[in-house]
Amino acid sequence: MRATRRIALLAAIGATLGACAGDDAPSAGQGTRVEGGTLGAIRARGQVMCGITQGAGFATPDDSGHWRGFDVDFCRALAVALFDDPSKIRFVPYTQQQRFSGLQSGEVDLLANGTSITSSRALLRNFHFGPVYLYDGQGFLVHRSSRVKGASALDGATVCVQQGTTTELNLSDFARRNSLSLKPVVIEDLRGAVSALASGRCDAITQDGAGLATTRTMLRDPENYVILPDRISKEPIAPVVRFGDDQWLEIVNWVFRAPVAAEELGIDSRNVQSYTTSADPSIRRFLGAEQGVTDGFGLDPRWTARVVARIGNYGEIYERNLGAKTPLKFERGMNRLWTQGGLMYSPPFR
Amino acid sequence: MTASRRTVGQSLLGVLMLALVWWFAHNVHAGLSRQGITLGFGFLRQPANFDIGETSGLRFTPEDTVSRAIAVGLLNTARVALVGSLLALALGFIVGTLRLVDNTLLSGLMRWGVELMRNTPLLLLLFLLIAILHAMPPPTHAVELLPGVFLSDRGLALPFPDRPRLAGFNFVGGTTLSPEFAALVGALVLHHGAHISEVVRGAILAVSRGQRDAALALGMSRWQVSRLVVIPQALRAMVPLLATNCVSLIKNSSLAVAIGFPDVVSVLNTTANQTGHGVETMVIMLAVYLVLSLGVASMLNVYNAHILRRGA
Helix, strand or coil: CHHHHHHHHHHHHHHHHHHHHHHHHHHHHHHHCCCCCHHHHHHHHCCEEEEECCECCCEEECCCCCEECHHHHHHHHHHHHHHCCCCCEEEEECCCCCHHHHHHCCCCCEECCCCECCHHHHHCCCEEECCCCEEECEEEEEEHHHCCCCHHHHCCCEEEEECCCCHHHHHHHHHHHCCCCCEEEEECCHHHHHHHHHHCCCCEEEEEHHHHHHHHHHCCCHHHEEECCCCCCCEEECCEEECCCHHHHHHHHHHHHHHHHHHHCCCCCCCHHHHCCCCCHHHHHHCCCCCCCCCHHHCCCCHHHHHHHHCCCHHHHHHHHCCCCCCCCCCCHHHCEHHHCCCECCCCCC | CHHHHHHHHHHHHHHHHHHHHHHHHHHHHHHHHHCCCCCCCHHHHCECCCCCCCCCCCCCCCCCEHHHHHHHHHHHHHHHHHHHHHHHHHHHHHHHHHCCCCCHHHHHHHHHHHHHHHCCCHHHHHHHHHHHHHCCCCHHHCEEEECCEEEECCEEEECCCCCCEEECCEEECCEEECHHHHHHHHHHHHHHHHHHHHHHHHHHHHCCHHHHHHHHHCCCCHHHHHHHHHHHHHHHHHHHHHHHHHHHHHHHHHHHHHHCCCCHHHHHHHHHHHHCCHHHHHHHHHHHHHHHHHHHHHHHHHHHHHHHHHHC
């Protein structure tokens, strides 16, 4: 008697659990829908959520707690395009290890934090990348007194690496390719790695080139450290969005391209007003004077002009945050316009 | 009657627990697949593609598999845990007994040391030690402590199997104890040694005064009183607490990531970032610490049962 009752109970529990499983099954298809809700969610909450990683020149709060930097400016361009207000944005600082789960969980709408495009991130981990807004490559920073002139002279060296990036992989690839013996010391926090370099525990520190420029500003005697000319990897830095929202991806794509296009057309934040009456058809189209060019997805057609007026063109953003007049003094190199020997090239606004 | 009712109750609870676990697992799975994350341990057989600075004598190259990399990390953790536990126990016993001697200066000194270590964060101590070790001279100006033993900011180079010699940036040959290993073990030993010394002191004080007096009255020497009367009784009180301390030492060894010692957490973090299997590496991490902690705890429990039996 008691035994049958127990069996009945088990059956009942089993049936309930089975029913739960049935309820959840259709939700698996949600990730593949074509039009995502990111834009709707941003409009509803009235601000863009942008994931960044703190670092001099790229994203740092100033004395009044206002975020500034290269990555920050590109995120603000989104707020200007959507709300005509660069303050309609919230920055969420992530470590290199937290960034992807922050994006996946929906805490932020995009990452603009120095993430490089790689096939595995796109194909296996279901992230989409916007346009490359910084071409970079991994390099080495060494003390001047080591008299090392190139990366191939680093055989036997101890190299400090910050954990949680592709840097470790690139370093071991480079060592294998060139039959060098490099001893990595992997430290979780960048400051830990920098102080290990400063104290002489490591002969070199390896990071993306822009990261090295930032790191050098953290040292007590930056003038005694040199960035070696070698680049041992390709790091195309691009904004990252979640898989499955093509509309949001396209908005990110074109907002990130607008500053480049502006520089190509010779438009900057100071002269943009004088261009609004320009007779040049490509400039007229770019600045939203013609219908059907910049006004998709409910955007104001004049968003490009606003982005240039409030944020600036690519060259202005670069010089303001990373250029020769900043502590980073990071050579523009590959990031010059294609017309000036660089790689920066915007598809046409038309 | 009551026995079978208890069985029904127990199995009901069991089924409920299983259902709860199943429900959580199902939710996790559904949530992850919605975000396009698939679970699986196939990545363990892929080549690691990253190098590890210290391998505890195990051969490792970036071509080796991820599972071998994790094994290297595990071995590094085990090395720290073993050396750290033994030294912490030794330090704890010495300091704990020294605090009870009739020398005010000595016991006072010990007391200050113990309080300082017990009441400051372990991470702070770790950073202090690594900063001190990093301030050692560079390899080109290494201090030769003994013939063939060199101290520099790259660690302690020891002359076996062969004599270390300076080549380019660093010493080659010999065996090197890295500053990260030394700082980690040092911090763990100081911190947990201080805790253990309190356990030892407390356990010795807990042995009643009368036992000691009686033993002295029987004509035993001080050493005999300690060895035959006090310590056997004190051990029974302290072993469970020593086990707790050893387990927390193992868990605290994961602070290694802060200073760059490649322990199992560090290797698993790198693995998670390189392969994108964050959930699985987290599960492995949990399993590793669970097995290590339960293993140490059960070993000391067996020892505890043994001394309790002997004492009875």
